[in-house]
Amino acid sequence: MSSTLETLSNRSSIRQFLPQPLPKETLQKILSAAAMTPSGANMQPWIVYAVSNEAKLKEIGDAVIAAMQSGIENDQFIQYYPLEWKNPYKKRRVETGVGLYSLMGVDRKDTQTRTQMWHDNFRWFGAQTVLFVFTDKTLIEGASGALIDCGAYMQSVMLAAQSLGVASCPQGSTTEFGRVIAKVLEVPDNLALLYSIVLGYADKEAKINSYKPPRITLEEHVTWIE
Ligand SMILES: Cc1cc2nc3c(=O)[nH]c(=O)nc-3n(C[C@H](O)[C@H](O)[C@H](O)COP(=O)(O)O)c2cc1C
Numbered sequence: 487m488s489s490t491l492e493t494l495s496n497r498s499s500i501r502q503f504l505p506q507p508l509p510k511e512t513l514q515k516i517l518s519a520a521a522m523t524p525s526g527a528n529m530q531p532w533i534v535y536a537v538s539n540e541a542k543l544k545e546i547g548d549a550v551i552a553a554m555q556s557g558i559e560n561d562q563f564i565q566y567y568p569l570e571w572k573n574p575y576k577k578r579r580v581e582t583g584v585g586l587y588s589l590m591g592v593d594r595k596d597t598q599t600r601t602q603m604w605h606d607n608f609r610w611f612g613a614q615t616v617l618f619v620f621t622d623k624t625l626i627e628g629a630s631g632a633l634i635d636c637g638a639y640m641q642s643v644m645l646a647a648q649s650l651g652v653a654s655c656p657q658g659s660t661t662e663f664g665r666v667i668a669k670v671l672e673v674p675d676n677l678a679l680l681y682s683i684v685l686g687y688a689d690k691e692a693k694i695n696s697y698k699p700p701r702i703t704l705e706e707h708v709t710w711i712e
Pocket residue numbers: 497498499500501582607655656657658659660681697698699
């Protein structure tokens with residue numbers, strides 16, 4: 487198998503990191519590689535805030551958790567998930583969630599632990615670097631191409647990271663609180679947060695990091711016309 491194929495199959499979402507900072511040099515390598523992501527008309531719509539300041543990450547997490555605790559369910563620029571889930575996607579979402587909770591021995595009714603696990607997103611799973619990826623609002627008003635490009639950028643970041651031994655977790659949880667985060671980061675008004683990516687070194691002993699949700703088969707998603 488080529489190293490790219492290996493990198494693709496070895497990457498998985500990591501949800502417990504070691505308290506070990508990511509050297510700036512390594513982060514620069516990841517970002518330089520990801521900057522080669524192709525985009526329509528080479529518009530390169532990704533606008534990245536690379537945050538490794540501990541106090542700032544805590545401030546962002548505190549602001550999001552405070553928003554949630556005040557009853558705000560989301561405060562976002564884009565709606566990532568469908569408002570109404572239909573099958574087969576609903577079934578896949580439920581199976582993926584159930585798989586993670588049962589691996590961790592968390593009961594379906596244990597809302598306290600589930601809430602804690604949700605909050606762990608905003609404590610960055612113990613990682614010390616988070617990329618917040620924005621785009622220009624003018625690119626996504628009535629158009630979706632920049633979202634496709636920024637999705638490709640996400641995968642580039644994660645694969646570049648993986649090839650350097652750096653683990654990652656993509657986060658749509660932050661998408662839901664994009665406005666809260668934009669405010670704390672004091673970004674210009676023309677920017678919309680799309681997602682974040684947590685980066686760092688995986689705690690290889692942590693049970694949660696052994697979770698590898700299965701994929702559907704080629705038969706389920708490829709139509710061959712030969
Ligand atoms: C756009 C996007 C948003 C995601 N948001 C979250 C998130 O907020 N929290 C989380 O723990 N995992 C998140 N994930 C990880 C998915 O749950 C994960 O990619 C999926 O279950 C497949 O598992 P794998 O990445 O380990 O292969 C997200 C993934 C993507 C691509």
